[in-house]
Amino acid sequence: MAATILLGACLAWAGGARAEVAAGGVMRVDTRGVSVPLYAAWREDAVATVVLYSGGNGGYGQVGADGWPGSQNFLVRAARLFAAQPFNVVLVGLAPDLRELDGRARLGDSHAQDNQAIFKAIKAKSAAPLWLVGTSMGTISVAAAAIRDGAAGDVAGIVLTSTVTAYKREGAVPTQDIGKIKVPVLVVHHQQDACGICRPWEAKTLASRLGGAPVTKTMLVDGGSEPGGDVCGALHYHGFIGMEQQAVDLIANWIRHPAP
Template sequence: MKNFLVWATTFLILAFSGVSQAQDSARGAIMRVTTRPGVVVPLYVVWRNQAVATVVLFSGSKGGFGKPGDDGWPDSGNFLIRTGKMWASQPFNIVMVGRPSDGIDLGDGAVRIGAEHGADNVAIYKAVKSKSNVPLWVVGTSMGTISAVASAVHDTDGLISGLVLTSSVTSSKRAGAVPTQDLSKIRVPTLVVHHEKDACKICVPSDARTIAGLLVNAPIRKTVMLNGGSGATGNPCEGQHYHGFIGMESAVVAMISAWILHPAS
């Protein structure tokens, strides 16, 4: 773990050194996509000149990204959302997925694998690709991993270039849990990242280790189990606990970003 932190921190420093001051202070914008008749999904987007990839971020719980704060960035405490500036320091376009206007319940795993959410996501991916036709990577955390996996399983249009699953939902008691979906249909590089101390009862670390073995048709698959961070507090299924990689966010974002740039087993 020590070697991982040294490597990841070094990568992060190098990544920041190549980012202009303008990019450091850049704010995103709200983009609204009509996904189904009468339904709009807001996205918080940051477009980057010469981006090499787009990362689409699916948060956990009931989804969404909160509201932009005084600094113009979403205020959600979810791991993928609160690290938005870290993602934006990488050579990526950033897309945070909001909640659809018809109020479908993304806190329900069955909804996240359902046809309506699936249609929303396809429309989002196509809209994003129309703005920037670079490889699109889907990144999910906690309940967001259900959405991310379902997208990849049903990606008949070849919109998705890669998949990253953090703090995956593994318990079969939750509809759409990652191991219960047909992972054999996923044919893109996939990274599984989990914390050894994740105490969320539906995101069991030992079960997360089995995910890669089910990705039999993914050309590259890798599992990274982490053990570090500090300051865990509150609900073990929320972002301020090990479930949300508390105290080690920059190293985790750097490691994932490096893998997206150069996937390897």
């Protein structure tokens, strides 16, 4: 459960330019009498399916002319980078009756039922292991889903980026019963994240609370460029601005080979 500090100079991606990946499309999953949209890009050679939970109020925004969702959220911006890996990529949209996924809604039974239906729909499309990846408020959803997964065994592992750690925020990951999580957990946080509810030094302590997880890893990263706007926003260090490729590579490599 050791914490690893990776400096920006060590994060440089050594490969060359990557080929453009094919866009996915929108599918819908019926649950609770409503239909939840997903944006999904599938690959025949996928070794895992990453299910991405964005921050803020959730969702993935509008699909643009290039065929990809246009939200500035870190995970939505990085979706095609994940798709360049041997992964299926699924972005979770908003149920029509849950248009604002605050902490309470992310912990609620309706969101949990939606997630269970989503996991089953994905597994019907691909047998690849299911990894949940959340950023900021999305980490509340991911932690809650992993806790509830229990004996179902749908989830192979989770990744928490820019984790909500402040106890004052309903649903903050440390306030959940995360000792019940039974799958590998990766925590990735930017050392310069200045968001008041996602403090780096608190993210460092999460691994000590994950006693049920077979493998945990904490990566505190540094790097990126030209942060702007709200310090809790997608275009600041909180959203790994300017280092999206490096962050995705770290996450993807760990998903393929989880190790302390």
